[in-house]
Amino acid sequence: DLTIEPGREGPAISDEMYGVFYEDINRAADGGLYAELVQNRSFEYAPVDNPDYTPLTAWQPAQQGGSAEVVDDAGRLNERNRNYLRLTADGPQGYGITNTGYNTGFALREGAKYDFSVWARTDQPAGTALTAMLRDPSGAPLSQPLEVNVRGDGWAKYTGTLTATRADTRGRLEVSAAGPATLGLDMISLFPRETFKGRPNGMRADLAEKIAALNPGFLRFPGGCLVNTGSHRAYEAPDWERERSYQWKDTIGPVEQRATNANFWGYNQSYGLGYFEYFQFAEDVGAMPLPVVPALVTGCGQNQATDDPELLQRHIQDTLDLIEFANGPVTSTWGAKRAEMGHPEPFGLTHLAVGNEENLPDEFMERFVQFRDAIQARHPDITVISNSGPDDSGQVFDRAWELNRRHGVDMVDEHYYNDPAWFLANNHRYDSYDRNGPEVILGEFASEDNKFHNSLAEAAYMTGLERNADVVRLASYAPLLSNVDYVQWSPDMIWFDNARSWGTTSYQTQKLFMNNVGDRVVPSTATEDQAFRQVVTRDERTGELIVKVVNAQSSPARTHLDVGTDVEPTARVTTLQGDPEAENTATEQPIRPVETTLDSAAREFDHTFPANSITFLRLRPA
Numbered sequence: 001d002l003t004i005e006p007g008r009e010g011p012a013i014s015d016e017m018y019g020v021f022y023e024d025i026n027r028a029a030d031g032g033l034y035a036e037l038v039q040n041r042s043f044e045y046a047p048v049d050n051p052d053y054t055p056l057t058a059w060q061p062a063q064q065g066g067s068a069e070v071v072d073d074a075g076r077l078n079e080r081n082r083n084y085l086r087l088t089a090d091g092p093q094g095y096g097i098t099n100t101g102y103n104t105g106f107a108l109r110e111g112a113k114y115d116f117s118v119w120a121r122t123d124q125p126a127g128t129a130l131t132a133m134l135r136d137p138s139g140a141p142l143s144q145p146l147e148v149n150v151r152g153d154g155w156a157k158y159t160g161t162l163t164a165t166r167a168d169t170r171g172r173l174e175v176s177a178a179g180p181a182t183l184g185l186d187m188i189s190l191f192p193r194e195t196f197k198g199r200p201n202g203m204r205a206d207l208a209e210k211i212a213a214l215n216p217g218f219l220r221f222p223g224g225c226l227v228n229t230g231s232h233r234a235y236e237a238p239d240w241e242r243e244r245s246y247q248w249k250d251t252i253g254p255v256e257q258r259a260t261n262a263n264f265w266g267y268n269q270s271y272g273l274g275y276f277e278y279f280q281f282a283e284d285v286g287a288m289p290l291p292v293v294p295a296l297v298t299g300c301g302q303n304q305a306t307d308d309p310e311l312l313q314r315h316i317q318d319t320l321d322l323i324e325f326a327n328g329p330v331t332s333t334w335g336a337k338r339a340e341m342g343h344p345e346p347f348g349l350t351h352l353a354v355g356n357e358e359n360l361p362d363e364f365m366e367r368f369v370q371f372r373d374a375i376q377a378r379h380p381d382i383t384v385i386s387n388s389g390p391d392d393s394g395q396v397f398d399r400a401w402e403l404n405r406r407h408g409v410d411m412v413d414e415h416y417y418n419d420p421a422w423f424l425a426n427n428h429r430y431d432s433y434d435r436n437g438p439e440v441i442l443g444e445f446a447s448e449d450n451k452f453h454n455s456l457a458e459a460a461y462m463t464g465l466e467r468n469a470d471v472v473r474l475a476s477y478a479p480l481l482s483n484v485d486y487v488q489w490s491p492d493m494i495w496f497d498n499a500r501s502w503g504t505t506s507y508q509t510q511k512l513f514m515n516n517v518g519d520r521v522v523p524s525t526a527t528e529d530q531a532f533r534q535v536v537t538r539d540e541r542t543g544e545l546i547v548k549v550v551n552a553q554s555s556p557a558r559t560h561l562d563v564g565t566d567v568e569p570t571a572r573v574t575t576l577q578g579d580p581e582a583e584n585t586a587t588e589q590p591i592r593p594v595e596t597t598l599d600s601a602a603r604e605f606d607h608t609f610p611a612n613s614i615t616f617l618r619l620r621p622a
């Protein structure tokens with residue numbers, strides 16, 4: 001039996017309840033959401049990013065007729081973009097290099113336009129013709145050649161458009177010059193004209209659209225472990241340290257002036273997608289932006305607390321500057337930079353997290369409180385989010401919570417990756433959380449695989465999150481994105497290669513929860529069973545009761561529903577159902593929502609929830 005009590009009010013559910021956690025892991029940015037097709041466009045790859053890298057990774061120089069070498073000398077493009085390519089073409093037959101992109105190459109669509117750009121200079125007073133062209137791996141042309149005339153020995157940007165003459169998923173970009181000439185080349189870039197919302201320096205449309213379709217309430221970014229690992233020192237040329245924590249000021253302004261960084265997950269990260277782009281993306285998809293800044297306690301196994309008061313103060317000031325960048329007037333220093341980048345209106349930042357999964361709770365709290373107090377002295381309306389360490393239980397967790405409570409923290413970020421049995425067994429986790437203590441953001445959760453039985457367990461668990469929406473204010477599955485050829489972490493919500501993307505069974509599950517949240521919990525009860533869970537909410541706009549039932553049992557559950565009020569006989573039903581071992585892949589997505597209509601809804605009626613199913617019933621009051 002499932003009994004609903006529409007006369008009683010449960011907790012209000014925040015509009016932001018379910019969001020996404022975006023981290024540049026599994027090549028989520030370069031080679032993923034960032035639509036740039038050229039890999040290693042600024043020749044900054046180095047073994048410190050990944051032992052397999054050289055500055056010419058993803059580039060193939062021609063065999064004869066010249067030379068190509070990456071140099072780091074005073075002729076560089078700028079202090080943050082230190083390496084550049086010296087291309088020497090011996091004779092008029094020309095000499096070039098070819099970029100092979102990510103995965104199998106560029107996924108080109110016939111007739112689609114691609115925006116080419118390059119920073120270049122030449123030693124030839126009369127100028128040098130530089131040709132850009134799309135080719136397949138055999139060298140066959142995939143576009144007409146585009147010629148730009150490089151003039152002068154000073155760096156300048158040259159642009160043009162290439163149109164793909166046929167579809168190919170193995171596209172390459174060849175850039176060649178006629179000699180004799182020695183050129184400097186840097187930031188060799190190719191973007192599809194079509195990006196999400198047509199933004200320049202924008203996002204890959206299919207991936208961004210899949211995220212937008214989730215209807216996320218918030219966007220937590222840019223990590224994760226990459227936020228607080230590595231050195232916290234500022235970028236200082238020429239003593240540039242790779243493996244720096246994610247410092248937002250490195251990621252704004254013209255892309256050619258953004259340094260790259262060794263990403264914690266083992267690759268080079270361009271920061272082409274930076275804080276401006278993330279704020280704008282959050283706005284584009286209607287999500288609350290939720291940045292995470294390092295707390296100066298290096299996390300994710302590195303476990304060191306910075307004992308440098310000056311460095312700490314600099315990061316606190318950077319965080320205040322971040323708030324000014326997001327919200328300040330265009331007359332302020334950082335608000336002006338936002339306006340210069342094309343967004344004079346404020347981004348409306350309201351929440352910000354300091355730190356991610358610190359394993360040293362005392363050291364973390366000592367520093368967190370300094371950030372929090374400085375922020376709240378200037379911006380009392382900003383919610384500053386703390387965390388409970390890397391696990392859902394244990395000594396670090398207990399101590400972190402004790403300190404969070406003691407210091408009157410507003411909101412605590414919990415993370416856990418557990419097996420499905422844990423998610424089924426722990427539905428009541430938040431029932432006993434102190435309603436007068438900090439609120440919770442469940443910033444990262446997932447059960448350990450991408451099979452449908454994992455999603456069933458996650459869905460069952462989410463009924464408990466929603467029932468406790470007065471404590472759990474925000475929640476996001478993690479991680480969001482993974483490129484099939486560059487995997488550091490699995491499971492993930494959305495998978496992709498260069499040409500295709502697909503939502504896992506957990507994507508479909510999250511999407512249904514995120515598009516059927518409701519505004520208030522309506523108390524309900526059902527026979528207590530780990531594998532049969534329910535939650536009911538009300539959509540205040542339509543008055544509908546949204547009955548969400550997870551039947552993770554291997555047999556159908558014939559259920560008597562007592563709605564407690566008269567409802568229209570016709571109800572919308574959305575179901576995810578299938579083999580618990582099923583997985584959505586590039587070629588087959590067996591677990592997809594099925595929409596049906598029910599004609600027999602009433603104050604009391606029977607309904608069968610299929611075996612291994614997640615059902616959303618929308619009941620309209622009569």
Ligand code: AHR
Pocket residue numbers: 023025223224225226356357390415444478479489
């Ligand atoms: O989501 C992957 C990683 O899991 C995140 O970087 C980190 O916060 C957690 O340990």
